[in-house]
Amino acid sequence: MIPPKPVPRPDRVSLLRYLRLFRDDILSAQPARLYRAWMAEFRTPFFRSYLLNQPALIETVLKERPEDFPKSDRVGEGLRPLLGNSVFLTNGETWKRQRRIIDPAFEGGRLRDTFPAIWAAGEAAVARMPDGILDVEPEMSHAAADVIFRTLFSLPIENEIAARVFAEFREYQRTQPILNAAAFLSLPRWMPRGHRARTRATARSIRALITQLTAARMAEIEAGTAPDDLATKIMTTADPLTGETFSTEEMVDQVAIFFLAGHETSASALGWALCLLAMYPDWQERLAGEAEMLDGPDFSVMSRLKLSRDVFREALRLYPPVPMMVRETTCPERFRDRDIRVGSQLVISPWHLHRHNRIWDNPDGFDPARWQTENGRRCMREAYIPFSAGARVCTGAGFAMVEGPLLLSMLVRAFRFERVAGRDPVPVAYLTVRARDGIVLRVTRR
Ligand code: HEM
Numbered sequence: 001m002i003p004p005k006p007v008p009r010p011d012r013v014s015l016l017r018y019l020r021l022f023r024d025d026i027l028s029a030q031p032a033r034l035y036r037a038w039m040a041e042f043r044t045p046f047f048r049s050y051l052l053n054q055p056a057l058i059e060t061v062l063k064e065r066p067e068d069f070p071k072s073d074r075v076g077e078g079l080r081p082l083l084g085n086s087v088f089l090t091n092g093e094t095w096k097r098q099r100r101i102i103d104p105a106f107e108g109g110r111l112r113d114t115f116p117a118i119w120a121a122g123e124a125a126v127a128r129m130p131d132g133i134l135d136v137e138p139e140m141s142h143a144a145a146d147v148i149f150r151t152l153f154s155l156p157i158e159n160e161i162a163a164r165v166f167a168e169f170r171e172y173q174r175t176q177p178i179l180n181a182a183a184f185l186s187l188p189r190w191m192p193r194g195h196r197a198r199t200r201a202t203a204r205s206i207r208a209l210i211t212q213l214t215a216a217r218m219a220e221i222e223a224g225t226a227p228d229d230l231a232t233k234i235m236t237t238a239d240p241l242t243g244e245t246f247s248t249e250e251m252v253d254q255v256a257i258f259f260l261a262g263h264e265t266s267a268s269a270l271g272w273a274l275c276l277l278a279m280y281p282d283w284q285e286r287l288a289g290e291a292e293m294l295d296g297p298d299f300s301v302m303s304r305l306k307l308s309r310d311v312f313r314e315a316l317r318l319y320p321p322v323p324m325m326v327r328e329t330t331c332p333e334r335f336r337d338r339d340i341r342v343g344s345q346l347v348i349s350p351w352h353l354h355r356h357n358r359i360w361d362n363p364d365g366f367d368p369a370r371w372q373t374e375n376g377r378r379c380m381r382e383a384y385i386p387f388s389a390g391a392r393v394c395t396g397a398g399f400a401m402v403e404g405p406l407l408l409s410m411l412v413r414a415f416r417f418e419r420v421a422g423r424d425p426v427p428v429a430y431l432t433v434r435a436r437d438g439i440v441l442r443v444t445r446r
Helices: 015-024 055-064 092-106 108-128 136-153 160-175 197-223 230-236 248-279 281-293 299-304 306-318 368-372 374-382 397-414
Strands: 039-043 048-052 132-135 325-328 333-335 338-340 345-348 415-419 427-429 433-435 440-445
Touching: 048 055, 055 345, 092 108, 092 230, 092 248, 108 136, 108 230, 108 299, 108 397, 132 136, 136 160, 136 230, 136 248, 136 397, 136 440, 160 197, 160 248, 197 230, 197 248, 230 248, 248 281, 248 306, 248 397, 248 415, 248 433, 248 440, 281 306, 281 397, 281 415, 299 397, 306 368, 306 397, 368 374, 397 415
Parallel strands: 048 345
Antiparallel strands: 039 048, 132 440, 325 345, 333 338, 415 440, 427 433
């Protein structure tokens, strides 16, 4: 038995069929050979893009020369109405300035302060989880959204505005499959795409709600009554180079991306981790045993939840929530003896790299013990990028590696998760890697 994997398409298909497959799901639109290739070129009448699947090439793009490979504008197109000038979409000097202000809020010491809010969200998720046969994905989205609101604004998801933002986001994702083929494949500008009116309206309404929260916080900061959470920290941090702080408008852009990047991704990883634990009950029992040590919001427990961390890592390997990332070339490049023109799209696919047949032992298998082996340790350094790598690495990586293992431990301590015959999920890539018909499990309180 191997964990669910989409069936790849045949090696040769027409462009039209490729685009159709792509619209349905970018994972099953790809041929099986990408799990063995070091690089692949996609040539069509309209565009050329390259999938880079060799650790050394990925290192060049993400770590050695990130400034030569900015984020492609086209990927941001679908997101701009919602995210404005958020750190996720900007490049160059603007991006650097934003990271200088945001990064201190996510540093190690700060995670310790944030821990009690994550713990409280975990307790609320355990209290909310129903018994019976159910789709755990929405439960995990709810939990991860709660984590973000509690850590950012000291508000539980039951707060009226938080609940509305969460509901509107769900609507937004329904109207806007964000990794759409047009953006990804760099279709020519004349081809119709546009943001549907509904998507734009939802984006506006989400931004209006976030503006209310941010403006209220600005007032509290000025009055000296603001709680000491991530929002206050970010809004009071001055750029060490210019002394400037974020304006309310710019903070709204950042809050939108923290919410989007921080809850969809963690929810996806937690959903898949529960699915894997249901498929491998022996691991689940070991985790439940380890979780006995949980005893109140004490940050030091994180260094002892080793099995949970290894399981969560393995879930991020097999189902990287961000399956692919796109960059653009700004100068002529030569990769693997091929000349690559300026303006080419470079696709880096954690999905394929994490299952690369020539790099990983047992690439499609679930084996959390691999991280203690020599192959596992080498792969972790060279071929494991669930949070990307280099200068643009996920700001929330450390945060997510606390949230994920902690919530997983709290959940398996309280519940048993089992497979439901005939309902094994099929992974598809929407905004993040999700299950086509949800992750349906039998949940029983222990
Ligand atoms: C399991 C959870 C998570 C995963 C797998 C994940 C993954 C990623 C990846 C792959 C990127 C790079 C995307 C690209 O370059 O195109 C990214 C960027 C980012 N993530 Fe995360 N993320 C997670 C959780 C979070 C959390 C909890 C937060 C914040 C609270 C967050 C905030 C961000 C931000 C702000 C960026 C943009 C960084 C930049 O471009 O400079 N993420 N994330």
